[in-house]
């Protein structure tokens with residue numbers, strides 16, 4: 587019997603003490619990252635204590651907007667659960683909350699060849715197939731209509 591890799595769900599996250607709050611909040615529809623309540627520095631990947639002042643960090647909501655810092659276009663079916671999506675784009679997005687605060691996610695709603703560094707994006711939350719986890723994805727920021 588052969589395995590039909592195309593029908594398998596994508597790999598699932600394995601939350602730990604540092605990231606559990608991220609998965610809990612995104613599961614309730616809110617994107618939260620760790621932040622220092624003392625000096626306001628954001629930390630991602632999550633850290634239990636602030637790297638600047640050693641204060642215990644807390645999960646706080648971040649803005650949903652950012653800029654593509656870098657990206658790859660996946661053209662071969664290399665990851666189980668995503669083979670039907672090729673070509674697709676995986677980007678590191680710098681969030682507007684703090685220079686250097688970066689989050690990884692797929693870029694959706696745009697052809698892979700149109701994605702570029704510096705592109706403005708908005709995040710949204712999607713269900714990760716195969717389980718109960720939710721993940722952030724990013725789509726191009728729609729141009730605002732000019733005000734008269």
Ligand SMILES: [Zn+2]
Pocket residue numbers: 622623624625626627636637638639640641
């Ligand atoms: Zn701090």
